[in-house]
Amino acid sequence: xxxxxxxxxxxxxxxxxxxxxxxxxxxxxxxxxxxxxxxxxxxxxxxxxxxxxxxxxxxxxxxxxxxxxxxxxxxxxxxxxxxxxxxxxxxxxxxxxxxxxxxxxxxxxxxxxxxxxxxxxxxxxxxxxxxxxxxxxxxxxxxxxxxxxxxxxxxxxxxxxxxxxxxxxxxxxxxxxxxxxxxxxxxxxxxxxxxxxxxxxxxxxxxxxxxxxxxxxxxxxxxxxxxxxxxxxxxxxxx
Amino acid sequence: xxxxxxxxxxxxxxxxxxxxxxxxxxxxxxxxxxxxxxxxxxxxxxxxxxxxxxxxxxxxxxxxxxxxxxxxxxxxxxxxxxxxxxxxxxxxxxxxxxxxxxxxxxxxxxxxxxxxxxxxxxxxxxxxxxxxxxxxxxxxxxxxxxxxxxxxxxxxxxxxxxxxxxxxxxxxxxxxxxxxxxxxxxxxxxxxxxxxxxxxxxxxxxxxxxxxxxxxxxxxxxxxxxxxxxxxxxxxxxxxxxxxxxxxxxxxxxxxxxxxxxxxxxxxxxxxxxxxxxxxxxxxxxxxxxxxxxxxxxxxxxxxxxxxxxxxxxxxxxxxxxxxxxxxxxxxxxxxxxxxxxxxxxxxxxxxxxxxxxxxxxxxxxxxxxxxxxxxxxxxxxxxxxxxxxxxxxxxxxxxxxxxxxxxxxxxxxxxxxxxxxxxxxxxxxxxxxxxxxxxxxxxxxxxxxxxxxxxxxxxxxxxxxxxxxxxxxxxxxxxxxxxxxxxxxxxxxxxxxxxxxxxxxxxxxxxxxxxxxxxxxxxxxxxxxxxxxxxxxxxxxxxxxxxxxxxxxxxxxxxxxxxxxxxxxxxxxxxxxxxxxxxxxxxx
Numbered sequence: 001x002x003x004x005x006x007x008x009x010x011x012x013x014x015x016x017x018x019x020x021x022x023x024x025x026x027x028x029x030x031x032x033x034x035x036x037x038x039x040x041x042x043x044x045x046x047x048x049x050x051x052x053x054x055x056x057x058x059x060x061x062x063x064x065x066x067x068x069x070x071x072x073x074x075x076x077x078x079x080x081x082x083x084x085x086x087x088x089x090x091x092x093x094x095x096x097x098x099x100x101x102x103x104x105x106x107x108x109x110x111x112x113x114x115x116x117x118x119x120x121x122x123x124x125x126x127x128x129x130x131x132x133x134x135x136x137x138x139x140x141x142x143x144x145x146x147x148x149x150x151x152x153x154x155x156x157x158x159x160x161x162x163x164x165x166x167x168x169x170x171x172x173x174x175x176x177x178x179x180x181x182x183x184x185x186x187x188x189x190x191x192x193x194x195x196x197x198x199x200x201x202x203x204x205x206x207x208x209x210x211x212x213x214x215x216x217x218x219x220x221x222x223x224x225x226x227x228x229x230x231x232x233x234x235x236x237x238x239x
Numbered sequence: 240x241x242x243x244x245x246x247x248x249x250x251x252x253x254x255x256x257x258x259x260x261x262x263x264x265x266x267x268x269x270x271x272x273x274x275x276x277x278x279x280x281x282x283x284x285x286x287x288x289x290x291x292x293x294x295x296x297x298x299x300x301x302x303x304x305x306x307x308x309x310x311x312x313x314x315x316x317x318x319x320x321x322x323x324x325x326x327x328x329x330x331x332x333x334x335x336x337x338x339x340x341x342x343x344x345x346x347x348x349x350x351x352x353x354x355x356x357x358x359x360x361x362x363x364x365x366x367x368x369x370x371x372x373x374x375x376x377x378x379x380x381x382x383x384x385x386x387x388x389x390x391x392x393x394x395x396x397x398x399x400x401x402x403x404x405x406x407x408x409x410x411x412x413x414x415x416x417x418x419x420x421x422x423x424x425x426x427x428x429x430x431x432x433x434x435x436x437x438x439x440x441x442x443x444x445x446x447x448x449x450x451x452x453x454x455x456x457x458x459x460x461x462x463x464x465x466x467x468x469x470x471x472x473x474x475x476x477x478x479x480x481x482x483x484x485x486x487x488x489x490x491x492x493x494x495x496x497x498x499x500x501x502x503x504x505x506x507x508x509x510x511x512x513x514x515x516x517x518x519x520x521x522x523x524x525x526x527x528x529x530x531x532x533x534x535x536x537x538x539x540x541x542x543x544x545x546x547x548x549x550x551x552x553x554x555x556x557x558x559x560x561x562x563x564x565x566x567x568x569x570x571x572x573x574x575x576x577x578x579x580x581x582x583x584x585x586x587x588x589x590x591x592x593x594x595x596x597x598x599x600x601x602x603x604x605x606x607x608x609x610x611x612x613x614x615x616x617x618x619x620x621x622x623x624x625x626x627x628x629x630x631x632x633x634x635x636x637x638x639x640x641x642x643x644x645x646x647x648x649x650x651x652x653x654x655x656x657x658x659x660x661x662x663x664x665x666x667x668x669x670x671x672x673x674x675x676x677x678x679x680x681x682x683x684x685x686x687x688x689x690x691x692x693x694x695x696x697x698x699x700x701x702x703x704x705x706x707x708x709x710x711x712x713x714x715x716x717x718x719x720x721x722x723x724x725x726x727x728x729x730x731x732x733x734x735x736x737x738x739x740x741x742x743x744x745x746x747x748x749x750x751x752x753x754x755x756x757x758x759x760x761x762x763x764x765x766x767x768x769x770x771x772x773x774x775x776x777x778x779x780x781x782x783x784x785x786x787x788x789x790x791x792x793x794x795x796x797x798x799x800x801x802x803x804x805x806x807x808x809x810x811x812x813x814x815x816x817x818x819x820x821x822x823x824x825x826x827x828x
Contacts, residue, residue, distance in 0.1 A: 047583040050727050050767045060766050065583040087763040091732035124756075125736050126803050150725070165290070168297035169578065169725075172561070174735045176725035179300075181293035183278060 006070040010054075011077050023063035023074060024052055031235025033228035034076055035085055035114055037092075038151035039064040040200055044160060046152045049092075051085050051114065082118060089115050090123035095174075097132060097146035098203075104212035105204030107220030111149060112203075113227035128174075135180065137187035140209055141198050147205040148178055154206055158197035166191045178205075244273055244280035252287040259288050260594070262576030266299050267517075267559055271373070275306045288576075301578035301724070303357065303560030304517050311346045311353030313391045316370045320359035320479055321714045322637040322700065323366035327380070331367045334384035352391045358562055358722055360518040361482040363637035363700070364405050364644045373520045375402055402521070404486045405644030408660070410631040412611045412620070413487060413604065413647050417494050420538050422614040426501045427544055434505040435461065438609055441617035442629045447473060447565070447602035448672065448696030449771065450628075453609060456599055459589040460506050463597035468508040471593060471600045472499055473570055475516040477562035478673035479718055480698030483633040484603040485519055486645045491607065492529045496553060498606030500543060501613050503551040506599055511551065514570055517558040526555055562722035566772050567600035569724065580726040581770035604633055604697075624650035628689035636661045638670075638701035650689040654679070657688065663701045668708050668787070673698035674715035675775035678708070680786040708783060709790050713741055715779035723776065730773030733764035737780055743803055749795045758784055 004019035010032050017026035022045070027034050037049040045064040052063040055075035063076075075081060092098075092111060100106045132145035154167040155178070166189045170179035182188030191198060193208050201207070217223070251268050255261040262284065269280050276299055285292040299305045317323075317332055332343060335354060341347040343354045362368035365377040371391070376383075406414055426434050439454025460468060472495065476484045488495060499511040515523065530553055533539045541550045556574055558564055564573045568582035571593050592598025601609075608630055612620045621629040628650035634657070637643045641662030648657070658666055669679045671688070672695035679686065679693065686693040702708060716738050725731045740757050743749045761777035761784075768774045784791060806825055814821055 045583070047769055048727055050729050050769060053767050062583065062769075065585075067585070084763055084767055087760070088728050088767060091728055091736065094736075095728075095732045125760075126739055128735070149728070150731070165294055168291075168293035170296050170300045171725070172301045172578070173720065173723040173725045174731055176731065179293055179296055181291050 006068055008068050008070075008072040008074060010074045017068040019068070021068055023054060023056065023061075023066050023068055023072070026068050027063065027074075027076070028231055031232055032076065033231045034063045035117070035228065036064060037110055037114065037149065037202055038153060040153055040157075040202075042161065042196065042200070043153060043156045046156060048151050049088065049149070051088055053084065054081065085114075086118040086120050089118055089120055090125050092149045093120075093123045094125045094127045095130070096148060097129065103147065103204040104207050105147070107217055107223040108215075109204055109222070110202035110227060113222035116222070117226050117228060132177070135185045137185040138189075138191060139187070140193035141186060141191060141206065142209060143178070143180070143186060143206050145177060145205065147203045149203055149205070150176055150178065151202060153200045153202065154178065154197045157200045158191075158195065161196040164190050164195065164197070166195070166197055244269065244277050245283050247272055248280050248283035248287065252284075257287055257289065259290065259576045260574060262288060262295070262298055263302075263556065263559060263573065266295075266302075266305050267557060270305050270559075274312060275309045277309075281307070298576060298578050301561060301580075302517075302558075305559050311351060313352045313372055313394075314355065314370075315352055315387070315391065316355045316357035316360075317343070318358070318360045318362065318366060318368045318370075319356045319714070319718070320363050320366055320368070321711055322359075322363035322480065322643075323368060324714060325638060325702075325706070326366050328367035330381045331369075331379045331384065334381035335388065338384045338388035349392070352388070357518070357560065358477065358718060359479040359481075361476060361485045361516070362402065363480050363482055363635065365403055366637070370518060375518075375521055377402055402485075402489075403644075404490055406486060406490065406647075407636075407642050407644040408646045408648065410633075410647030410649070411623070412631045413491065413494065413607050413633055415611075417491065417497070419493050419533075420497070420536065420544065422497045422610040423500050423504075423538060424544055426504055426613045427546055427549065431461065431505045431507060434501060434613060437617050438505070438612055441608075441612045441620040442627075443605065443608050443612060443620070444628065444690060445602055446604035446608065446632070446696065448478070448675075448694070450690040450694065453601065453605055456589055456601070457502065457505050459587075460597045460599045463590050465591075465595075465597040467510075467594070467596045468506045469593040469596055469598040470499060470502045470506055470508045470511040471567075471570065471574065471598060472511065472513045472603060472606055473565065473567060473600050474519070474603050475514055475558055475565040475570060476603075476697070477516060477518075477565045477722070478675060478696055478698055479715065480637055480670065480673045480700045481635055481696055482637075483635040483645055483697040485522070486635075487603050487607060487633065488515075488519070488522060488526060492526055493533070494607045494610055495603055496529065496533055496539070498608070498610035499553055500538065500551055501610055502599065502601065502606060504543075504549055506597075508599075509550055509552075511553040512574060512593075513553060513555045514564070514574060515555055515557050516564075517560045520557050523555060523557060530555075561724075562718075563724040563770075563772055566770050569770070570600060571598065578724070580724045581772070583769070602696075625687070625689045625691065627691045632688060632695075633697060634688070634695070634699050635697050636699045636701065639663060639666070639703040639706070640701045648688070651687050653685060653687050654693060655684045657699065658684065658701065661701070663703070665703045665705075666701060667704045667706060668702045668711075670698070670700040670702070670711075670715075671695045673700075674718055674779050675772065676778065677782040678712070678779060678786055679782075683786065708787055709741075709745060709794070712779045712783045713738070713745065716741055719776035719779075723773065727767075727769035727773060729764050729767040730769065730776055733760060733768070734776050736760055737764065737777060739803075741780060744791060744794050746805070747794055747796065748801055748803065748805060750798045750801045751795055752799060753801075754784065754791055754795065 015030035
């Protein structure tokens, strides 16, 4: 069923889509941005963050796993979906300990960039202030769980791309954390700074040491243009 | 018998094989023999199964009954079920803690026992109830504490499980006499497709709560491309207030196995798996004996009923304490030896389920109905019930009523009439469908129990006028906080936020805006969560806000905004320590 051309309608705009593609992939190709956090094009989708939730024919579904069907009507950038996404972003901010002003990832952090894009100034929910572990034992990479949003990118990258399974989840519910494959911490694992798992973290939770300030604050990816504009630029170029 | 964890793991793996999908069995056995799962056992399991230790921890740490750190030599877990609360579990808890000389959540000074909690363990009609190392205690009273704790210290055998079935009213489908093998023989006289068509004609719908048409599910699975097909029976009823499957597998296990075998024939499956919730482990031996008898009678095995072309057998997988595993895709993950996190759909289990093969997951009661439909015919079945809900429903009733227990009734029964049957008086609210269902007020008691009106997987909990409904809502919300799997953000964080906000209301610190926020937050959890359980985890709050608005309004104060904390109370310790008086501003409100 390759190459079969379908059409879907996103927020009133009809776009072509290939059969077998997900809503998110079809939207990306057409230059329409659907917000996402746990999704990464190099990884199989995880379905953790739910930010890419859209309404497909009226029903909420995540765009990263749902495949397109011909004539599918999708609500993406509506006031309701934007509000719901902002709520999830606020939840992620209060669940962890995110202090943007002194975070190595500020300006290149996808969580921070999405919060700006959704007009979040401060979370309206009460903070959890959880006690979270920092592990700087590895010579080249550290993990600061205060900034972890449990998107599972590191888990999938290490398992599926690096073939090492250095990371895993541990616990359940609000107590879920990222664990590493050694009781001695990151230094006891087979993690290498060149691994996919070390560079796909969307926040400042897994950071490669000594590189963090090579690009100064103010000149980083999302300092220059809001998250999603790379995808939306395609549409403007085509149009 | 080997004593060190390493040789224990090796010995178990010799029996189970180096099969990832048996991880839960291996871990459960280590837990039961060592008392916990030490690091060297984790390493040995990982090595045997060809995975990394972090992946073993990933799975094990998900389940309540598996522990990666040492606990007491015995573990007592008191059920936090609301039905138990209503019958004095708090007093039992205090008595147990006093006798043990330790609080709940910790180990006694002599290391003999650990006291803890467990979510509803399906004994709501004979609560308060507790689990002790796989055994069940029911109808507990504070006076029992001394004997229990002494028994545990001396490792005596007082922990004899005594569980009542309490079938208050049987019906024609589930609790009717059964001629062993009759339904299977009737099925084998027809083609698999004819069996599926008969089930479809009966308009049987899934009894677990979602109500998906069973015939259609079987048909999808039979026709899906795949190398193998699997039939899974979901006996992981973890929804608070639900205990009907416990009674069914206790009283009529043959009917269930009959239904599983028929389904296996219809689907073209060789293997059926019964996923038994860890709380019901005490029934394992009984069920294994029934299976063994059926093998001897030729009703299971390589040639079922002598048919060379039909081989089918049933294996039992015991869970390890996780409500979310009742969600069918989470159950499949658990069966594959992973943490019980639901999957994204599509693909649906009928397309890619257990081990990526087409799989049907059906509730215990559904499979029992299927057996009876094949035996007595679709017309007989569909004459009962309502248009969209044919047949009978087994209800498990608990709470404020004279006759708690199990009732098999035709679909369509009016709730008022049900309340009469169970002897409920002075009713204030009825929780239909457990915490994920709806909290109904008196004005709604004319509703009927069926998929098209008041739908339930079986749970009906009754609350009389003396009960504080909002504290029940709180217990339900705590249940979802405890049992959220944590995979997706809206349910993982949202359930905890709902609890915080509800506590603000209960402590009298909320204003009207907080009620609006509560509703908005609940809607986010409902719309954005990944699985059916997450999507319904705000229901206790959302349905009580709708049906009991006054209970909330009575608790709020005037004003546009109020802080989360009570300032005078928050600074009191500091004032006492420093010996200063609160200033005027700090004293107000």
